[in-house]
Amino acid sequence: MPVLQLPLEECLGLVLAADVIAPLSLPPFDNSAMDGYAVRAADLAGGLPVRLPVADDIPAGRVELTALKPGTAQRIMTGAPVPPGADAVVQVEWTDAGTETVTVERAVAAGANIRTAGDDVRKGDAVLVAGTVLRPSTLGLASALGIAELPVRRRPRVLVLSTGSELVEPGTPLEPGQIYESNGMMLAASVRDAGGVAVRLRFVPDDVEAFHEVLRPHLGSVDVIMTSGGVSAGAYEVVKDALATHDVRFTKVAMQPGGPQGAGRYEGLPVLALPGNPVSAQVSFEVFVRPALLRSMGHQNVDRTTARATLSASLTSPSGRTQFRRGLYDPSSGEVVTPVGGPGSHLLSALAQSNCLIEVPEDVTELAAGAEVTVRHLQ
Numbered sequence: 526m527p528v529l530q531l532p533l534e535e536c537l538g539l540v541l542a543a544d545v546i547a548p549l550s551l552p553p554f555d556n557s558a559m560d561g562y563a564v565r566a567a568d569l570a571g572g573l574p575v576r577l578p579v580a581d582d583i584p585a586g587r588v589e590l591t592a593l594k595p596g597t598a599q600r601i602m603t604g605a606p607v608p609p610g611a612d613a614v615v616q617v618e619w620t621d622a623g624t625e626t627v628t629v630e631r632a633v634a635a636g637a638n639i640r641t642a643g644d645d646v647r648k649g650d651a652v653l654v655a656g657t658v659l660r661p662s663t664l665g666l667a668s669a670l671g672i673a674e675l676p677v678r679r680r681p682r683v684l685v686l687s688t689g690s691e692l693v694e695p696g697t698p699l700e701p702g703q704i705y706e707s708n709g710m711m712l713a714a715s716v717r718d719a720g721g722v723a724v725r726l727r728f729v730p731d732d733v734e735a736f737h738e739v740l741r742p743h744l745g746s747v748d749v750i751m752t753s754g755g756v757s758a759g760a761y762e763v764v765k766d767a768l769a770t771h772d773v774r775f776t777k778v779a780m781q782p783g784g785p786q787g788a789g790r791y792e793g794l795p796v797l798a799l800p801g802n803p804v805s806a807q808v809s810f811e812v813f814v815r816p817a818l819l820r821s822m823g824h825q826n827v828d829r830t831t832a833r834a835t836l837s838a839s840l841t842s843p844s845g846r847t848q849f850r851r852g853l854y855d856p857s858s859g860e861v862v863t864p865v866g867g868p869g870s871h872l873l874s875a876l877a878q879s880n881c882l883i884e885v886p887e888d889v890t891e892l893a894a895g896a897e898v899t900v901r902h903l904q
């Protein structure tokens with residue numbers, strides 16, 4: 526993705542594209558860490574309590590300061606600039622809180638309760654380096670430095686297109702033989718979850734012409750096309766029929782679910798054609814699309830975290846295909862993972878109840894309860 530300057534409001538989760546050099550120090554000036562009285566520590570050193578006239582009052586935000594004369598105090602609030610001549614702040618709790626004169630009951634050392642300019646950041650330091658993922662704290666730091674925009678790689682715009690004549694939008698009545706469309710919602714949410722922008726299109730019927738029609742108006746405004754359904758071996762495989770004549774290759778990959786896949790280019794745009802079974806579509810997104818989207822945005826770390834876990838129940842897997850079974854991983858019970866539902870790629874509720882994928886390697890066809898497996902966390 527190209528780099529552009531974006532307002533901080535729009536930067537959460539994006540990757541910084543260039544180092545940020547601090548334009549000022551933080552704190553920018555010496556300021557008080559406590560509500561209390563700015564004093565000279567030496568004025569409290571000769572025996573307590575000490576009574577001092579309160580020569581000034583300094584709220585936070587005060588721009589003009591008067592120098593602190595020896596033998597006086599100035600009332601000061603947290604965050605307010607320390608006046609020249611003062612070298613310590615006595616917190617109000619150690620005084621009688623007077624406004625004309627103040628009686629100080631406890632001494633403080635020089636430097637007490639003063640936050641020195643540059644304590645946190647020095648002007649000219651590279652405070653944020655290119656490649657940093659912008660989190661709430663890093664956005665807070667940029668704001669504190671007075672930065673309003675940052676250079677980031679922009680979010681990819683992903684066209685999410687579901688296909689199938691049997692599909693009906695939720696919220697409308699269902700006829701026999703029809704089902705509610707769910708992949709579009711799930712894949713669009715997955716795109717957003719990965720940091721992309723989803724442009725969700727109403728599915729088209731299994732009709733090649735309608736397919737091209739529906740794509741055309743969006744070709745200039747998206748970065749990638751992601752379809753679901755219509756890629757396997759049937760008679761009405763609209764995505765395959767429409768795109769195989771273009772630069773898109775359809776094949777079967779050695780995984781389950783998510784075997785039938787298409788990938789390539791359509792009118793110059795990258796296309797990812799995922800299978801239609803809901804679990805197949807979502808697992809395909811996890812395995813192929815999510816890492817690609819993250820990489821396009823400049824993320825270094827594009828893989829989900831994995832863990833080793835002990836299977837709580839046996840399972841079987843087809844030979845010659847990596848299987849991704851849905852699982853519930855519970856670190857609190859000694860890193861145990863429980864398969865949720867069977868291998869069927871229509872078992873959406875099992876997917877919804879799971880928090881990880883259990884990876885069964887290609888050459889493994891059976892795993893007994895107690896076997897060690899790798900799990901891929903989904904959150």
Ligand SMILES: Nc1nc2c(c(=O)[nH]1)N[C@H]1C(S)=C(S)[C@@H](COP(=O)(O)OP(=O)(O)OC[C@H]3O[C@@H](n4cnc5c(N)ncnc54)[C@H](O)[C@@H]3O)O[C@H]1N2
Pocket residue numbers: 687688689691692704705706707708709753754755756757758759762782783784785799800801802803805870
């Ligand atoms: N003869 C063969 N048949 C099938 C094979 C095969 O190799 N040979 N592969 C099977 C596998 S594995 C999968 S996965 C599917 C992939 O098929 P398609 O990508 O063509 O998907 P569809 O046929 O359009 O739909 C499959 C299934 O999923 C439902 N679906 C589709 N889109 C949605 C959606 N947006 N929301 C909810 N549900 C959706 C659809 O109704 C079907 O039930 O092919 C197998 N067949």
Ligand code: MOO
Pocket residue numbers: 780781782783784785800802805806870
């Ligand atoms: O690959 Mo299909 O995706 O097994 O159901």
